[in-house]
Amino acid sequence: MSADPDTPVLRPVRARRSRRAISALMLAAISLSMPRAMQAQQGAATLIRNARVFDGERVLDGRDVLVQAGKVTQVGRGVRAPAGATLVDGAGKTLLPGLIDSHTHTFGDALQEAVVFGVTTHLDMFTDVSIARTMRAQQAAGQADGRADLFSAGTLVTAPRGHGTQFGMAIPTITTPDSAQSFVDARIAEGSEWIKIVYEDGHTFGQTIPTLSRETMGAVIRAAHRRGKLAVVHISDAAGAKAAIEEGADGLVHLFIDRAPDADFARMTAGRHAFVIPTLVVLASMTGTGGGASLVDDARLAPYLLAERTQALKQGFPQRAGAPAQTLAAANETVRQLRAAGVPILAGSDAPNPGTAYGAALHRELELLVAAGLTPVEALRAATSVPATAFRLADRGRIAPGMRADLLLVDGDPTRDITATRAISGVWKGGVPVDRQSLARRVAAARAPRAGGAAAVPGGIISDFESGELAATTGTWMPSPDSYAGGTSTGDVTVIAGGANGSGHAMQVAGTIAATIPYAWYGAMWMAGQAMAPVDLSARPGFGFWTRGDGGTYRVMVFAQSKGMQPLIRTFVAGPEWREVNLSWTDFGVDGSDVAGIVVAGGPQPGAFRFLVDDFRLR
Structure with missing residues (x-):
């Protein structure tokens, strides 16, 4: 830049x-x-x-x-x-x-x-x-x-x-x-x-x-x-x-x-x-x-x-x-x-x-x-x-x-x-x-002690998607398009049949990445609190999920208040077989005490993409 x-x-x-x-x-x-x-x-x-x-x-x-x-x-x-x-x-x-x-x-x-x-x-x-x-x-x-x-x-x-x-x-x-x-x-x-x-x-x-x-x-x-x-x-x-x-x-x-x-x-x-x-x-x-x-x-x-x-x-x-x-x-x-x-x-x-x-x-x-x-x-x-x-x-x-x-x-x-x-x-x-x-x-609300947090997530599971819907034990799932930053990528976030380890359902993130902006993306965001309010998740060392997909390399973006809500990025590969991805807060340079959201996303490589996420959890 x-x-x-x-x-x-x-x-x-x-x-x-x-x-x-x-x-x-x-x-x-x-x-x-x-x-x-x-x-x-x-x-x-x-x-x-x-x-x-x-x-x-x-x-x-x-x-x-x-x-x-x-x-x-x-x-x-x-x-x-x-x-x-x-x-x-x-x-x-x-x-x-x-x-x-x-x-x-x-x-x-x-x-x-x-x-x-x-x-x-x-x-x-x-x-x-x-x-x-x-x-x-x-x-x-x-x-x-x-x-x-x-x-x-x-x-x-x-x-x-x-x-x-x-x-x-x-x-x-x-x-x-x-x-x-x-x-x-x-x-x-x-x-x-x-x-x-x-x-x-x-x-x-x-x-x-x-x-x-x-x-x-x-x-x-x-x-x-x-x-x-x-x-x-x-x-x-x-x-x-x-x-x-x-x-x-x-x-x-x-x-x-x-x-x-x-x-x-x-x-x-x-x-x-x-x-x-x-x-x-x-x-x-x-x-x-x-x-x-x-x-x-x-x-x-x-x-x-x-x-x-x-x-x-x-x-x-x-x-x-x-x-x-x-x-x-x-x-x-x-x-x-x-x-x-x-x-x-x-x-x-x-x-x-x-x-x-x-x-x-x-x-x-x-x-x-x-x-x-x-x-x-x-x-x-x-x-x-x-x-x-x-x-x-x-x-x-x-x-x-x-x-x-x-x-x-x-x-x-x-x-x-x-x-x-x-x-x-x-x-x-x-x-x-x-x-x-x-x-x-x-x-003031953003600076106030965070409600809920890791202690409010029994067993650490955020979403197993077994209800067939984008449900979460805490927080909210929502699409994350790059239109927020001037991009034109498109996609859908849905729950489909067939999850990891023989389970019934998983979240599917699929779409087409347009090369309108150099960091283009389309993904699914889990917001830890309401309206991107930061939440203290530091009682657990990080988070993980299972994934499979079309073989592409995709991104995990963490947003933390202490980092000015700028995306902190790591990548993962979604191959044809289910595999587990585990990440620590330290991988992103934070301690987990003020996490506002986590995005799993396609891009920035242009073209069609598809991957699945299941058993999204705090470790």
Whole structure:
């Protein structure tokens, strides 16, 4: 997998679903449930009294802010509360516009998680265009009060086998300047709201990646401008950054860490009226240490961080042998020079890459921007009014009459201590209070002592399938398709006659693996608890089962909370005769104390497959 800090490292895990992960059924459920919330609260007024207000540009002390029908209607002193208004005491607190993350890749529950951390808008740099269209339609219909809004570049512009294609997902690519206009027009027709271009050959990270020629990059930028669209460029080295600005890019979506900037780089960028999204938190992860690791121990955020998010925040990118040493020094110096030259600087996290987590990582990005030389007020502008202006979002990023009531209330004063943005007292999306505690309850439940466990499984048997059904003494069996990660493999999980050792039945897993993604699978998952809640199975050393099949090599994947719910994989062979497979928790690098699920699966080899499983048990 690529170590580039732009397209996220995709893994076949429930918490990191890819661009097709939000199924039509989920979207339908969202569209049906959100209007009810809006209907219940749309007419209610909210008055936040006596707060310090950062309005997106400046600090106003001791102000009242009135919200009605989803918008800010008054900002001042002594504002009278309408009848029935909800009153919020803002004394000792700071009210800010909802934060804007200017660089994300939106998968799964990203938007719902982000808003809990006060991030009310995602500027997405590569996601599925059909999902983006659906999200935008729901936003326009007022059906997105429980999640961050999404604006997206849709499909990025890259070369064949270039950055963004490495995960086996079929996307259009471009090779020559003369096709730039038609290529850009096709992206706009799909719904891209700006054009994102990849100019990246991988040498900074010890790789060789095909990339666009400079002439093609320039042609795409000009094609976007002819259609009135912004053109932003992914780069990772100083030379690429300079070339992109010289070709007329409206913005860079990363900074570089290969060397210090040229003496005239910042002045040139300012002269071209371009903006920059440094993504320092993910650049820090490029050094091998998770850029957001410090957030894990912050008591203001920890109650809202799922186990897989805490694991991700601690992760750095793999360090390739022979790659140049990476530090943040060059990026920090570039930020200082850009600030001095008056270049607009935007805060972006590049979540969900290693070292990041949706919503939470933006708070670390603000801290890193201040460490690089911005004042706290400038950093807050970088997450509010500056991206709203740069991406032409006229209805947000400010607290003023007529603006959207996307608001973040925090304890303390982040205009002096930028980490106070983490002390969240309340979040409003379109004037509707965000239910932050539902995520906190989910996190707490996952951390609570596990019910049941190995002691609750008499004789260790989970399933012998003798009832003729997918029954289990504890937990639940269910199909596990790779559609959760953008795959198209198909199959069935059934119980058939003829089991191991002369028994009556066994579970059959059969289907066809499609080579849509490199780690394709279709299988059967045993969930140890409810909804992937981890269970303590450490009283037994491992698990086993009997198997036979078509002679193929198949996979066992264990999911454990301590490993961030990433699949821990071992293989087995299902030959023509029944054989026993025994595995220990230590084979997977865990102790069995927090097992959420076990999958037996076909793939990643493409084609038809079939195998049987019987007497699945804890040893």
